[in-house]
Amino acid sequence: MTDRFPTGLDSTYRLNQGIEIPCFGLGVFQMGPGAETERAVRWALESEYRMIDTATLYKNEADVGNGVRASEFERSDVFVTTKLWHTDHGYESSQRACRESLQRLGFDYVDLYLIHWPRAPTPADRLASWRGLVKLQKEGLCRAIGVSNYSVRHLQELLADSEVVPAVNQVEFHPFVYDPELLTFCGDHGIRLEAYSPITRGRRLDDPTVGGIARARKRSPAQVLLRWGIQHGIVEIPKSIHQERIIENAQVFDFELGPNEMSALDGLAGGARVGAGNPAEIP
Numbered sequence: 001m002t003d004r005f006p007t008g009l010d011s012t013y014r015l016n017q018g019i020e021i022p023c024f025g026l027g028v029f030q031m032g033p034g035a036e037t038e039r040a041v042r043w044a045l046e047s048e049y050r051m052i053d054t055a056t057l058y059k060n061e062a063d064v065g066n067g068v069r070a071s072e073f074e075r076s077d078v079f080v081t082t083k084l085w086h087t088d089h090g091y092e093s094s095q096r097a098c099r100e101s102l103q104r105l106g107f108d109y110v111d112l113y114l115i116h117w118p119r120a121p122t123p124a125d126r127l128a129s130w131r132g133l134v135k136l137q138k139e140g141l142c143r144a145i146g147v148s149n150y151s152v153r154h155l156q157e158l159l160a161d162s163e164v165v166p167a168v169n170q171v172e173f174h175p176f177v178y179d180p181e182l183l184t185f186c187g188d189h190g191i192r193l194e195a196y197s198p199i200t201r202g203r204r205l206d207d208p209t210v211g212g213i214a215r216a217r218k219r220s221p222a223q224v225l226l227r228w229g230i231q232h233g234i235v236e237i238p239k240s241i242h243q244e245r246i247i248e249n250a251q252v253f254d255f256e257l258g259p260n261e262m263s264a265l266d267g268l269a270g271g272a273r274v275g276a277g278n279p280a281e282i283p
C-alpha cells in the first residue's frame with residue numbers, strides 16, 4: 001500500500017474553490033422518499049460516510065435533511081450536494097431553485113450545488129444558470145458550485161464565459177465508460193471529477209475481467225470498481241438502500257490495485273452507459 005491515495009472515508013480533496021470534499025459518499029438516486037432514504041443516510045453516517053449526494057430530481061431532499069438532523073452529527077460535519085434540474089435553467093430560476101432546495105433540505109446552505117445537466121433551452125441559458133450559481137455562492141448559500149454531465153466542449157464554453165471555474169464535474173464514470181480525455185481536461189483545469197453510477201448500477205458486476213480481479217483480491221466486484229475510481233483520483237458516490245452494502249462499498253481503502261489490474265480495467269472502456277444519455281450529444 002502506498003499513501004498516494006485517500007486512506008479512508010475521512011480523506012478529502014481540496015477543491016479549487018477552497019473547501020474540502022470527502023473522497024467518498026452515498027448517492028440517493030432512486031431511493032424512496034421517507035424512511036428508505038432517511039434510514040440509508042443514517043446507516044451511511046453511522047458507517048463514517050460524511051457526504052450525501054441528492055438532487056431536486058430525486059424528490060428526497062427533505063428526507064436527506066431529516067436523516068442528517070436525526071444523526072449525531074452537526075450539519076457542518078456532513079457534506080451535502082444537491083442539483084439544479086433542467087426546468088430551472090436561467091439566472092433568476094437557478095437562484096430560486098436553489099432556495100427551494102434549501103427549504104426542502106431544511107438547511108441554510110448546501111456544500112455543493114451542481115447544474116445537473118447542460119440540457120438547457122439554449123447554451124445562453126446554461127451560462128445564465130452558472131452566473132446564478134456564482135451569485136448564490138457569493139451570498140453564502142452554496143459553499144462550492146459545479147456542474148454535472150458536462151463534456152469537454154460544455155466546460156470550454158463555460159470557462160470562456162466565466163472566471164469562476166467549476167469545483168466539480170459529476171459524470172457517469174466507471175471502467176466501461178473510462179474517458180481519459182475528460183479526466184485529463186478536468187485535472188488540467190483544477191476541476192475534480194466525481195463519478196456517478198460508479199458500480200454501473202449493478203449491471204456489469206458479472207464482467208469476467210472485474211470478476212477475475214475480485215476473486216484474486218478476495219473482494220466484491222463493486223469494491224474493485226470503486227477502488228479503480230479512487231486510484232484515478234475520482235470522488236465516488238455509490239448508492240445502496242442496504243446497510244450491509246453501504247458498509248461493503250466503503251471497505252475499499254485497505255487494498256491497492258496493481259498497474260496491470262488498473263490497465264485491464266481501463267481497457268474495458270467503450271462499453272454502454274447505464275445513465276440517461278451521452279452528454280457529448282447535447283448541443
Ligand SMILES: NC(=O)c1ccc[n+]([C@@H]2O[C@H](COP(=O)([O-])OP(=O)(O)OC[C@H]3O[C@@H](n4cnc5c(N)ncnc54)[C@H](OP(=O)(O)O)[C@@H]3O)[C@@H](O)[C@H]2O)c1
Pocket residue numbers: 026027028029030053054116148149170171195196197198199200201202205220222223237238239240241242245246248249275
Ligand atoms: N448527476 C447525474 O446525472 C447522476 C445520475 C445518476 C446518479 N447520480 C448520483 O450517483 C449516485 C450513484 O449512482 P447510481 O445510483 O446511478 O448507481 P450505482 O451507485 O452505480 O449503483 C446503485 C445500484 O447498485 C446496487 N448496489 C449497491 N451496492 C452494491 C453492491 N455492493 N453489490 C451489488 N449491487 C450493489 C444498488 O442496489 P440497492 O440499493 O438495492 O443496494 C443499486 O441498484 C446516485 O445515487 C446519485 O446520487 C447522479
